[in-house]
Amino acid sequence: MKSFYPEKRLLMGPGPSDVHPRVLEAMARPTLGHLDPDFQELMEEIKGGLKELFKTENRMTFPVSAPGSAGMESCFVNLVEEGDVVVVVKNGVFGERMRQNVLRSGGVPVLVDVEWGTAPDPALIEDALKANPQAKILAFVHAETSTGVCADAEALCALAKNYGCLTIVDAVTSLGGIPVLVDEWGIDAIYSGSQKCLSCTPGLSPVSFSEAALEKIKNRTSLVRSWFLDLTLVMDYWEGEGGRSYHHTAPVNALYGLHESLVMLFEEGLEATWKRHRETHEMLVSGLADIGLSLLVDEAVRLPQLNAVSVPEGVDEAAVRSRMLNDHGIEIGAGLGPLAGKIWRIGLMGNAARPESVKRCLEGLSASLAAGHNS
Amino acid sequence: MKSFYPEKRLLMGPGPSDVHPRVLEAMARPTLGHLDPDFQELMEEIKGGLKELFKTENRMTFPVSAPGSAGMESCFVNLVEEGDVVVVVKNGVFGERMRQNVLRSGGVPVLVDVEWGTAPDPALIEDALKANPQAKILAFVHAETSTGVCADAEALCALAKNYGCLTIVDAVTSLGGIPVLVDEWGIDAIYSGSQKCLSCTPGLSPVSFSEAALEKIKNRTSLVRSWFLDLTLVMDYWEGEGGRSYHHTAPVNALYGLHESLVMLFEEGLEATWKRHRETHEMLVSGLADIGLSLLVDEAVRLPQLNAVSVPEGVDEAAVRSRMLNDHGIEIGAGLGPLAGKIWRIGLMGNAARPESVKRCLEGLSASLAAGHNS
Numbered sequence: 001m002k003s004f005y006p007e008k009r010l011l012m013g014p015g016p017s018d019v020h021p022r023v024l025e026a027m028a029r030p031t032l033g034h035l036d037p038d039f040q041e042l043m044e045e046i047k048g049g050l051k052e053l054f055k056t057e058n059r060m061t062f063p064v065s066a067p068g069s070a071g072m073e074s075c076f077v078n079l080v081e082e083g084d085v086v087v088v089v090k091n092g093v094f095g096e097r098m099r100q101n102v103l104r105s106g107g108v109p110v111l112v113d114v115e116w117g118t119a120p121d122p123a124l125i126e127d128a129l130k131a132n133p134q135a136k137i138l139a140f141v142h143a144e145t146s147t148g149v150c151a152d153a154e155a156l157c158a159l160a161k162n163y164g165c166l167t168i169v170d171a172v173t174s175l176g177g178i179p180v181l182v183d184e185w186g187i188d189a190i191y192s193g194s195q196k197c198l199s200c201t202p203g204l205s206p207v208s209f210s211e212a213a214l215e216k217i218k219n220r221t222s223l224v225r226s227w228f229l230d231l232t233l234v235m236d237y238w239e240g241e242g243g244r245s246y247h248h249t250a251p252v253n254a255l256y257g258l259h260e261s262l263v264m265l266f267e268e269g270l271e272a273t274w275k276r277h278r279e280t281h282e283m284l285v286s287g288l289a290d291i292g293l294s295l296l297v298d299e300a301v302r303l304p305q306l307n308a309v310s311v312p313e314g315v316d317e318a319a320v321r322s323r324m325l326n327d328h329g330i331e332i333g334a335g336l337g338p339l340a341g342k343i344w345r346i347g348l349m350g351n352a353a354r355p356e357s358v359k360r361c362l363e364g365l366s367a368s369l370a371a372g373h374n375s
Numbered sequence: 376m377k378s379f380y381p382e383k384r385l386l387m388g389p390g391p392s393d394v395h396p397r398v399l400e401a402m403a404r405p406t407l408g409h410l411d412p413d414f415q416e417l418m419e420e421i422k423g424g425l426k427e428l429f430k431t432e433n434r435m436t437f438p439v440s441a442p443g444s445a446g447m448e449s450c451f452v453n454l455v456e457e458g459d460v461v462v463v464v465k466n467g468v469f470g471e472r473m474r475q476n477v478l479r480s481g482g483v484p485v486l487v488d489v490e491w492g493t494a495p496d497p498a499l500i501e502d503a504l505k506a507n508p509q510a511k512i513l514a515f516v517h518a519e520t521s522t523g524v525c526a527d528a529e530a531l532c533a534l535a536k537n538y539g540c541l542t543i544v545d546a547v548t549s550l551g552g553i554p555v556l557v558d559e560w561g562i563d564a565i566y567s568g569s570q571k572c573l574s575c576t577p578g579l580s581p582v583s584f585s586e587a588a589l590e591k592i593k594n595r596t597s598l599v600r601s602w603f604l605d606l607t608l609v610m611d612y613w614e615g616e617g618g619r620s621y622h623h624t625a626p627v628n629a630l631y632g633l634h635e636s637l638v639m640l641f642e643e644g645l646e647a648t649w650k651r652h653r654e655t656h657e658m659l660v661s662g663l664a665d666i667g668l669s670l671l672v673d674e675a676v677r678l679p680q681l682n683a684v685s686v687p688e689g690v691d692e693a694a695v696r697s698r699m700l701n702d703h704g705i706e707i708g709a710g711l712g713p714l715a716g717k718i719w720r721i722g723l724m725g726n727a728a729r730p731e732s733v734k735r736c737l738e739g740l741s742a743s744l745a746a747g748h749n750s
Binding site for chain 2 (some may be wrong): 026032033067070101223248259260332361
């Protein structure tokens with residue numbers, strides 16, 4: 001075994017996205033103990049930053065010490081009790097994962113199956129809520145990373161409230177790239193990931209829980225099925241009025257990275273960040289059209305930060321991705337599930353959402369497609 | 376919010392332990408995609424290194440993408456099915472956590488309660504196994520971080536085999552500091568942490584599962600209660616014969632750090648590392664005696680890497696810890712549970728297990744105790 005020196009890639013896939021050098025530098029700073037007073041101040045700042053980012057006053061707002069999938073599990077395992085009916089909207093990979101989470105938490109999922117690449121129609125969701133009056137939770141994906149579709153989170157949350165349901169929202173790819181307004185929309189439990197629009201390394205999952213969500217957790221009659229993710233225990237560490245108590249050992253250096261990415265985000269300003277994502281997206285779409293490529297998703301529901309590009313007839317999609325990586329040092333993503341082989345996924349997230357990245361990506365794509373035609 | 380520049384502490388508590396600068400540097404290298412071919416080579420090297428470290432041929436040997444508590448949960452949630460009786464040995468904080476894990480996995484724990492600060496007597500464990508012939512698993516802590524006691528893992532595993540039980544072993548604090556011989560001792564599921572004797576940052580949990588453990592998982596009749604930790608899914612990513620498939624996004628940069636810590640460990644040699652831990656421990660014990668301090672745990676079952684030092688009568692233990700941190704830049708740990716206020720925990724783990732650290736720690740303790748007497 002020898003020390004590992006990775007090449008510098010431009011990460012324009014579905015995540016991890018390009019990490020800013022300032023975040024990497026922050027991660028290399030000296031490790032503090034997880035109960036060190038200085039580290040506890042850092043924790044407070046991270047909580048404050050995440051509240052600002054999520055646009056919420058929720059006191060239970062903190063990063064789960066594991067990737068986005070654990071953030072998802074944190075929401076389901078705490079909120080779902082045995083027998084709870086949960087309406088799950090599925091229009092891609094992550095809706096299916098939500099369904100799995102309901103099952104493993106002992107709940108009963110009611111699936112609303114929506115075509116991949118399209119947004120859930122609120123009327124369909126209302127039908128499902130009407131047909132399942134015993135449902136306690138509506139779960140859906142705000143920004144579906146597998147297709148590049150944006151759901152109307154505000155409308156779906158309003159519906160859920162009308163039918164007496166709490167909401168669990170996947171904001172892994174949306175947070176930091178487009179507006180995510182937890183309090184205004186009335187989201188009850190939300191999770192995201194550090195490795196998308198926050199320009200941070202993978203491994204952490206910011207989450208936030210409303211008072212209504214905490215009330216449901218408080219009234220549980222059965223043990224949370226995970227000790228590691230049990231919110232009441234985790235919060236003794238992250239909140240700990242009158243002294244934090246040890247739960248698990250926090251990933252100290254990863255949290256330095258998340259903190260630095262929040263510092264950078266607020267230096268730029270949240271609105272300015274959203275604008276940059278939208279503008280680089282427009283630049284990409286226009287450049288793609290110039291080389292004869294189009295997007296899978298209708299303009300009205302497209303995510304700026306995740307672009308599903310249709311693979312033209314007769315083009316070997318894997319060969320193009322491979323040339324992008326090996327000849328141009330750019331990572332773009334493949335399609336998943338029914339979209340495997342049919343799309344490329346080009347991420348414009350965080351630090352990758354810059355005009356120079358779009359330019360390099362378009363040049364690389366153009367050359368990689370031409371190389372395919374010539375071979 | 377401003378960038379965070381932590382002071383450099385000497386970490387001699389129960390973990391995280393002092394991280395080597397080479398590990399920190401490695402973590403700051405450019406992030407690769409979690410499916411990048413170069414990253415997959417790194418994953419193979421990490422798996423190989425962990426097999427060597429655990430002294431095992433188990434193919435299911437890899438780091439869980441979360442701290443040691445999630446590694447623990449990974450063992451229990453996969454191996455324990457509803458109604459499974461699990462004999463749990465408790466002689467400190469982590470035995471109790473194991474019991475919680477059994478409950479949350481739907482199993483029935485049978486607790487063998489052993490006095491804190493002492494090692495489990497194999498005869499007592501045999502009584503419990505005899506009295507519970509339906510038991511399927513024996514779970515115990517090899518190196519109890521809350522007390523500094525080492526259990527006779529070899530003897531306990533042999534007993535478990537005699538009574539037809541699989542074993543789950545907590546090696547969070549032992550791995551890398553003292554011998555952990557998974558195949559020779561016949562351990563079926565074992566978990567550790569990156570932040571103890573491996574000199575790496577917190578956030579990862581190396582685990583290993585025997586073929587017998589995998590057989591029990593294969594024959595499960597109910598879903599694993601965690602999607603994130605479901606071994607059969609995780610291994611599609613970590614093993615993936617014929618192509619890895621996406622499960623969750625691996626914490627890429629944290630894995631760079633673990634890789635570098637393994638590189639350093641094998642540069643020194645595993646036996647040499649164990650020897651260094653033992654020798655610095657002896658140096659510490661002798662130096663503590665010189666300033667009138669003694670250890671809680673009997674010499675025969677002491678862990679070299681975690682030293683429970685009895686707080687002398689009349690000394691304010693928290694004030695001493697606080698002076699150590701603020702005046703000397705050294706973190707040492709407090710006692711937990713029934714040992715709160717009665718012991719300090721001095722870690723000699725990984726990079727902290729060096730003569731110069733022992734010297735600094737003894738000087739700091741001496742001065743901090745004197746400051747207490749003078750005030």
